[in-house]
Amino acid sequence: MTSPDASPDEPHVPRVPHEPDRPELRADCADCFGLCCVALPFAKSQDFARNKSAGTPCHHLRDDFRCGIHTKLRVEGYRGCTVFDCFGAGQKISQVTFEGVSWRERPESARAMYDVFPTMRHLHELLWYLSEVVRLPAAEPVHEEAQRAYDAIERLTRAGADALLAVDVPAVRGEVNTVLLTASDLVRATVPGRKKNHRGADLVGARLRAADLRGATMRGALLVAADLTGADLRSADLIGADLRDARLNGADLTGAVFLTQAQLEAARGDGATKLPAGLTRPAHWAA
Template sequence: MTAPDASPAVPDRPDLRADCGDCFGLCCVALPFAKSQDFARNKSAGSPCHNLQDDFRCGIHTKLRDEGYKGCTVFDCFGAGQKISQVTFEGVSWRERPGTARAMYEVFPAMRQLHELLWYLTEVLRLPAAGPVHAEARRALDAIERLTRADADALLGADVPAIRAEVNTLLLKASDLVRAKVPGRKKNHRGADLVGARLRAADLRGATLRGALLVAADLTGADLRAADLIGADLRDARLAGADLTGAVFLTQAQVNAARGDAATKLPPGLTRPAHWVA
């Protein structure tokens, strides 16, 4: 099977990757977390993490997993943090202007969802097989891009769930077009509970695993070429030797949450996490 290649006509979008150096530590303040295997202690929304430094950097960034903050390593704001910090609030932090803190924190979840949609729509444009919906994807991308550059009131007033629903319909079309190129019958595991499932060496080419729970699933040596993995929960999923070439809508955060090795094949643009075995 020939995997879909990225289209060279679509420029790189560094603005859709988190840049903590241009952010006011928003994910470390705006979001809550509970003490668990992912976080070493409780934190309420709007309260700065005790590891957040005065320069908005994380004091334990290089050893988050060792310190019990694995959850931080699998979170991705898709560049929403720096957009709010540098565009919405024009480079003035919540420390410099405390009166903006509440609005900044409230805008963050909405902006994060919008930036996630921008990332997915950009991926659609990179898929040659999704050509029939490229024009629609560009229109949606342009409209959402304009919204992300609006002021805080406009962002808070936006109907983000409705926008997500509209974009999701488009993403489904794109996924169907890509997976249709895979010969044979494709497996449908959309939303399936596959926690701890034994899927070693499984043929999942072109399968839909949208929203599937694959926590701690054994996918060692599995063939996931051109599989739709949007929203799949891959926490601690074993991907040693698995082939994810051309996997549709696979994010870096999902890869970071899984466990792979040097033989795991990833789509272009995604990097092998440092905690994976050599």
């Protein structure tokens, strides 16, 4: 995996962020032109109070590109906004791809900016997962491979808009997924005994209270409204698991791999829920 601008003689420069919270891979609305509030569509539902077309600014978007109801999104019926994470793609497009010039200042760039957003978001999500791999001691055999993949994707994210639109995202995801799967296997192998395989399983509303899911693979599992109260999810692989309204009260997610803040924001938990390092307890969870 190489970027169009990569040189075979280019020295290896570690790019994986060393800060535990990886600020460059977290949304920074202060440096973004409100792209998620403009580029993406949403439909009136339990997640959004009204319809909005792609490319149309949300009526709550202020002139300074900040949300006018940010502190009360859930109360106002915009729960969907609270569970969306661009992984820092918004500020990368705003400040790097389009060099700090907004779609308001240069309306002719708006369409390209909106079109690039989904691609950049996918690439930044992959950067988040790869940055996690190199922090997992058990995944040491693939640290170097993960680092190379991170470097290549990071270079892609600094390409121009046309180059970004030409990126074959499924192909890039396929390459990275090989690394992520190996890392997951290495981490889960540290858990003794037979591990459960719920990959892609339909567990909507499942009763999994106090379930032993240590080292389980829950990749892509549908856990909508599942009851995971008191469940043991230590070292489980939760990449892509749908945790909307899943009950995580008292659950142990210590060391869970590839879990994201957005997944936690979509779920329900409490003060007894144990989280992996680098993730925070959502404000709407019970005390």
